[in-house]
Each structure stands twice: as C-alpha cells, then as structure tokens.
Amino acid sequence: MFKPLMLFFGLTSCLLVAAIVSRCQIVDSNESTLAILARMLAYVPWLILEVIKSNIDVAKRIWQPTMPISPTIVTVKASQKTALGLVIHANSITLTPGTLSIDVEPGLIEVHALSADSIPDLESGEMDRRVARLEGSQS
Numbered sequence: 001m002f003k004p005l006m007l008f009f010g011l012t013s014c015l016l017v018a019a020i021v022s023r024c025q026i027v028d029s030n031e032s033t034l035a036i037l038a039r040m041l042a043y044v045p046w047l048i049l050e051v052i053k054s055n056i057d058v059a060k061r062i063w064q065p066t067m068p069i070s071p072t073i074v075t076v077k078a079s080q081k082t083a084l085g086l087v088i089h090a091n092s093i094t095l096t097p098g099t100l101s102i103d104v105e106p107g108l109i110e111v112h113a114l115s116a117d118s119i120p121d122l123e124s125g126e127m128d129r130r131v132a133r134l135e136g137s138q139s
Contacts, residue, residue, distance in 0.1 A: 036134070043134045047092055050127075054097040058114065061098075070116045073102070078109045079128055085135035092127055 061067045076093075080086045090101035090109050098118055103110035111122055 035136070039134045039136070043130055046130060047095070050096055054099070054118075057118070058097045061115065067115075068117070069114060072113045072116045072119060073110060074113065074119050074122060075108050075110050076122050077125060077128060078104075078107055079132050079137065080135055081132075081137045082135055085131055085137065088134065089128060089131040092131060093122070 061069055078086055078089050080089055086104060086106065086109075090104045093099050093101045093109060093111055098114035099122065100112045101109050102112050113119055113122065
C-alpha cells in the first residue's frame, strides 16, 4: 500500500522505534549504524539470491515427487559476537525456504531442513561468514 498517509505512518513508526532503541541503549554494538547499513548493501542482495535459489529448489520438490523430501535437523556453527548478529544469522536461515532456525544459542543454531541436500550449504559456513562480516566481526 503506497498511500501517502500509510507511508507517513510507516516512516513515523520506524523513526519512533529507532529513537526508543537508541535512548534505551538496547543495541549492543559500538559501531556506527551507517557502517552497518553500508555493509548491509552487500549482504541483502546475496541473501535475496539465496532465497530465490531455495524457492526454486522447494518448488521443484513439490512439483516433482521423485525429488526427496527428507526432513533433517542439524546444528550449525554461528561465529557472531553480538546478539544482533546471531539474530540476523538465525533469521536469514529462516527466511531461506526449506530451512527453519529452531533453537539459537551463542555459537550454535539448530536448523530444521526440508531435505538433507541443503545440509552441505548450511555447513559450508558461507552465511555465517557473511553475517559475521555484516556485524563487523570479520573483514
């Protein structure tokens, strides 16, 4: 919905939440928000591409009954140093079709996968490295 009143309410609510979070000092990062947003410009397109690829894989599994659906639970490494980084990593996994973060602990994320075929992608650590770079833990 792109009506001016709705856009105004959306922008106002975002600014209000940002002001409250800033005042409460909830975010545990000492880094500038602009620096994180700049790194987000590299992360988001990669995540969108991963979501598209996973969408195609899940659609194939639905349309072609010969493709295996083998629900699997695996624990993957999470090297994020901040709670925000860990949440971004877990949410990125959940946003990717066919996978769901079911438990998050410092250093570990338990993931349910629709197929065992997606486990190597999770265990490769590519998403972990990219989220660590996003939060500023890695260069």
